[in-house]
Amino acid sequence: MPLLSVEHVTRRFGGVVAVDDVSLGVESGQIAGLIGPNGAGKTTLFNLITRLYRPDSGEIAFDGESLLRTPPHRIVRRGIARTFQNVELFPSMTVLENVLVGSHGRGGRSARELLGELGLDAVVHRRAAGLAFGTMKRLELARALASSPRLLLLDEPAAGLSHEEVEELGALIRRIRASFDLTVLLVEHHMNLVMGVADRVHVLDFGRKLAEGSPAEVQRNPAVIEAYLGSERPQHAPA
């Protein structure tokens, strides 16, 4: 049984179907990639899993139990933490305080230890607002890890990072999976990163599930190539 299972989930915003009958499962210990062109519904799916949105239909279960009756502030206690596409830190707080807030729900490793693990020792007492973007992203990751999650949702962790930082990020994700005993679901545009770290890749396009498989399988899939490379994009999702 997968640790996270999304079954036939649909979410509409007005007339737009942002997520359309999507099903996917993430096995315990896996690093799963979630890819798709802009507007494919990836972040919406994240927001559905973390209960910031409510699905119109379908079921989302974590560790065999439905998440749909869990309010957002209890998600972390179920063992799910996330980062955001645009980095949602507490800007006027120090780096240490940001991580301490993260351990609000359920404590685990000490905040100092975490900051060390993510290479943030040097900026412990600096305000989050003044940090370099890459450092902010690592801080957000440290905050998420502070709650000792079992499932970590990363929303475009590579966006805005330099080439070197992206390479380090891949190694970092694999390292924290091992040392924190994590399952990771990763939304990412950076194909090299996804194909390098993911065990399994799920592809969304226009809110629908387009394909699923190992990185190599997905890269060979004609529908995926079409979705990414097709210069004349069809107005409707391919059947």
Add this chain to the structure above:
Amino acid sequence: MVGAADWAGVAQQVVAGLSSGGTYATLAVALVLIYRATGVVNFAQGELAMFSTFVAWTLTQHGFSYWPAFALTVAASFGGGIALERVVIRPVERASVLTVAIVTIGVFFVVNGAAFWIWSPQVKSMPNAFSTRPIRIAGVAFSISDLGIIGVSLLAVLLLWFFFRFTKLGLAMRAAALNPESSRLTGIRVSWMIALGWGLATALGAVAGLMAAPPLGSFDQNFMQPILLYAFAGAVLGGIDSALGAVVGSLALGVFLNLLGTYVSWVGTDLRQAAALAVILGVLLVRPAGLFGQALVRRV
């Protein structure tokens, strides 16, 4: 040239100004607290403080002396503030800032009316919190009451600062104010943090009311209205989003208004409120973020 006797007079007036400023500061910090948590100025802050003061006055009429009444009232105000948020603010939590601000204006009138209804419109007088004797420091006689009010105001603000800086709950409340969405996902119950903020602000307001009432000699249901104006001016001067700014701004305003009233004969006590309004206007025109506030930069 100004003689030695005048310097003693100035020192006395400065301390008296700091004393009123301390009261404004306590109320101003309450304003900042709610502003940071919900993005609105709580126009009912002064009336809630007035209501607390009347509760304390009732207790003193039933055999309580000042300080036990003070402690009970501050505790009750904390609970009352939380209850008020749950009943009145919670339903408009997701509404626009303007809606919430209008609700606080509604609370202003309801609380004011309720106080007139419960306690007759005759003026009341509050027992003194401190000895009325003067104390001589370096040859200058200061009022013990003024020094006591300064002490209590600073202590209240300092305790609050300590709470926000060093406790887990304080950290969670700051997080909830800064980024509600992220906070929720770290397990913080944001809505309850806002309620707690109202509780703390109302308790702080009670301290302000209970410091302000005794030196007035007599007070009625409208006695906090000018003090709210001064607290607002102090908070705007310091920066409405900065607690430190609100304290510094309020103390400075207290001293400024007191010196102005004492040494500029045509200002007297009547034009003090006008002077406070002038300060608000001046700050908003020249430096809208205040002395310590963060300038609001909006990306377009």
